[in-house]
Amino acid sequence: MLEINHLQKSFQRKMALDDVSLSVGQGEIYGLLGPNGAGKTTLIRIINQIIEADAGIIRFNGQLMAQQQLAQIGYLPEERGLYKNMQVEEQLIFLAQLRGLTKHEAQRNVTHWLTKFGIQDWRTKRVESLSKGMAQKVQFIAALVHDPQLLVLDEPLSGFDPVNVELILTEMKELKASGKTIILSTHNMQSVDEICDRASLIHEAKKLAEDTVWNLREQHNQGEYVVRFKGNMIGFVNALWTDFELLGHEEIGDNRFMAKLKMRGTSQMNDLINALVGKVELELIEKKLPSMQEVFIDIIRGKEEVHA
Amino acid sequence: MRNFWLLTKREWSERVWNRTFLWMLFIGPIICLVMLAFLFKAGDEGKKSINVLIVDPAELMDHRVMAQAEHEVHYFFIDDYVEIEEFRDGSQYQKFDAMVEINEKILINKKAFVFYRTNPSLDVKMQLKFQMERRIEELVVESFTNLSLDHFRRIKQPLIMDFRNVYDPKNESSDLESWVGFVFGALIFLFIGIYGMTILRSTAKEKSNRIVEVLLSAVKPRQLMLGKMTGIALAALFQLLVWSVLIGLGLWIFRQTIFPDMLNPANWQGVQMSADVQSQVIATQEGMSSNPILDLVYARIDYVWMSIHFVLFFMAAYYFYGAFFSMIGAMTGTESDGQQFVMPILLLLGFSILSGYMYIQYPDSTFAGWMSYVPFTAPMVVMIQLAQGVPIESYYLIWIHLFIILLSAVLMLQIAGRLYKNGILQFGHRLRWTQIWRMFKS
Known part of the structure; x- marks a missing residue:
């Protein structure tokens, strides 16, 4: 579904992505791992057309990625943001419309997701009056309200209590079961172990490893x-x-x-x-088998030892 | 395009369905109307009549002042000395507003003291001075010359140097009309200042609450910037429209109730006026005004003409200046940064208003000529030119000025779009000039 070939991006003299290639298949949950500052967010922003790559290409469903394809992508950024003085429902409808839905479709989908996440009663409340967890749910709904084929979730579990973490993980599994593709960037390795089919590890702008989660654990057995x-x-x-x-x-x-x-x-x-x-x-x-956390540490340390 | 309108609509709704905005929608016109009512009243104040006691112990005046055409000043004479304290406190003098002391040396030293209870208006002072001067002149001619009064006045007649523009030899345009243009121009810059700051704050807010990243994953940065600017512009136009309607309605009510048009014969019912006087008033309607401010507001402004051009030049100048506010909002890391970088823009807005004043004072200077072509100052100068009246053969120049502002706006929006794109996702930094240059280059 998504093919990334030889992507490069630098900010002034700092290389943010150095010849990164990866591919994500239809219906997969793909983990994007790496320490802070590795280049994951840059990669995600390039996928979402927020910034442009210096070199390399991205194909989405076989076509070169362009503005038109963005309606098929849902994005949850790491830094959460909503209009604080807008009502929950009004805000979600606005964001869904920006992704190409008609007002009627947006209205229908928003009602569905608000009910599913148990926050239907809060639909007329302003975002500023919501708790952090509740606002996180609204943000999560905003990413999938337009029924995208590909979901790009940057740290979707941060800020949630264990009950809501379980709720989000279950939702991701359901989305996968319904054929959606998910790119998951997270530091929560337990969730990678639990739900990711494949993963890649990015460190210092380079992709160090990519495989199925099971194979990665096997390789570091x-x-x-x-x-x-x-x-x-x-x-x-x-x-x-x-x-x-x-x-x-x-x-x-x-x-x-x-x-x-x-x-x-x-x-x-x-x-x-x-x-x-x-x-x-x-x-x-x-x-x-080592956990993904151990695999992660193992690869990063191994890389650092090589440098030393 | 669909997303552009969605962004515009959201921005418009956020501005308009805001309690402060809605309050100001009605409070603004009320404040304007109250201020106008005070101005109208001030225009009438100059006509208030006063009673003047002329203390003339030498009986020089012979209980006469020149025949009066106007009756704002009523004269009363006393042939005895009156001390200031006596005049101030004596019950018999309380009906007099001022006392003029005429001493026997007045024909030589030409000086008289006027003691007033409340400072009379400039208009009344001028009338009093003029009428007293005329009477003293009569006395001087009688006492010191063999000339007739007519001869004396002819000799005394000062040389009048009337400066007139070769393009306006009949002096049809007046300073008052220029000031009307100035007010329209100043309104353009006032609204640009207010709504430009709204663009800056709104952009900085979207940055600080991080919604911008979600938006940019669906729309292009330039689309986001233009959508925001247009939404805010529509809110500004909406406010202007409501203000215009309410102020217009208020002015109409004023005209029907508190400040009727006394030059209109339909309003003379109940006013005692001889047929002679009526015909005199009608004959002088063209050149005379009972209240210059009322006359200016009700008779001399072509609201439709001015409003059409106001909207055109406001929109062009708004996008031109708005581009600056927008890029500053996108580039700053903190709000305090924005305040510092917006100062030069606010100074430019101030300078543009000042340029209007300069244009009225020195309309034919080279500087004034240039100002109408510089996009920063052109809206102000053009509004003054329009108020003064633009001859049909040079009206195309107005469109050239508009075209220059529009072209500059497009250019600025291109630059702003570039800086907006590169700056909007940078957070928490202190903005420096070198950084702006880097954002522009990248």
Whole structure:
């Protein structure tokens, strides 16, 4: 759906994007990750035609991105902003109309979303009278009120309490299920783990990695396993021999332990199972993949070490 | 185009459906009408009659002043000395507004003191001086010459040097009409100042509350800028229209009630006036006025002509100056920055108003000629020219002036659009000239 090829952008002497290419497929939730100042917001602004790239092209549904396509994109910027003295409904209708809806269509969609987010009673209130969380919801509705094919959400979860975070995540999953594509820029790695299909990591204006979330975690797998068992800890350690390295353990009560270990050489999970069967009562063996947070830190640190 | 109108409509609604704006919509005309009523009254004040006691112990005046054409000053004579304190406090003198002391040396030193209770208007002072002077002249001629009074006056007649423009030899245009143009021009700049600041504040507000990023993801920066400017311009025109209607209505009510047209025979019912006097008044209607301010407001302004040009020049000048306000609003990081950078623009607006005054004072100077071609000052000069009356053969010049302002506005909007685009998404910085240059280049 969205193809970005060799995008470049600099502000005076500072390079904000350096030859960034990526592609986002239809119905995907795509995570855009990176530390502060990496260039994510610049990329998002270029996608939304807010600023122009110095070089490179963007294609949307196979066509070069232009002003006309903006009606198919919904945008939630990181810095939230609404007209404070406008009424909620009036404001949402205005923003929907700017994205190409007729007044009638805008009215219908606004009513639908306000009802869905449980803020229908606030529709005639001025934005300045809303709580921060409520205003965030209005802002989120503003991004999708015109029923866009692509949603670009910059930190959509910041400022929400856990209940509303869950509400937004559920909504994103529903949008994905209905065929919408979402680009999600966030520092909330748990949400990336939970809902993103693919992700890319941008650091110092360059794209450092891009893959499915599962593959990214696999790629940074340290060969660690978690084992939960019932029995004797000494018997467990003796069973491991030299093919496995015990990284740590913890007694979780009732003669039960949780141990973290790493494979050595060519050992596989089956070797581990064979080694432990009969020595302890196995309850769980799980390959421990790094979280996206760990992947993120791993890549950034790796990059910094290369620089050093 | 659709988005441009949506932005315009939103901006218009925000300005117009605002409590302060709605209050000012009605309070503004009321203030104007009250001020006009005071001015009209002030015009009448000069006609107020006063009683003057002439203290003439030497009986030089012979209880006579020259025959009066007007009756604003009523003279009473006393052939005895009256002290100032006596005049001030004595109950028998309270009906007199002023006392003129005539001493025996007046024919030689030509000096008399006038003691008044309240300072008479300039008009009354002039009448009093003129009438007393004429009487003293009679006495001087009688006492010191063998000439007849007519001969004396002919000899005494001063040389009148009447300066007239070769293009206006009949002196048809007057200063009063020039000042009417000045008021129209000043109104243009006043509204540009007020609504220019509204553009600046509104742009800075959209920046500070960050809605601008959402808007820019749907519309182009130049579209956003022009939509905002047009919305605010329509609010200004709406305010002007309502003010014009209300003030016009108020003036009509004034004319029907408090300040009737006394030169119109229809309004003479109940006024005792001989047929001679009536015909005299009708004969002098063209050149005379019972109240110059009333005459100016009700008879000498071509409101339709002036209003059409006012709207045209206001819109052109608004977009020209508005471009400056808009780019300052977009480039500033903080509101205090905006205040500093807007000062030169406000000074330019002030200078443009001053240029109108300069034009009235020195209409044929080279400087005045240039001012009508400079887009900063042209609206003011053109409004004065229009009020003075533009000959049909040189009317095309008005359109040239308008074209120059429009062209300058388009150029400024191009520059402003560029700076607007580059500045609108920069937050929290302190604006410097070098930065403006960088924004312009990038």
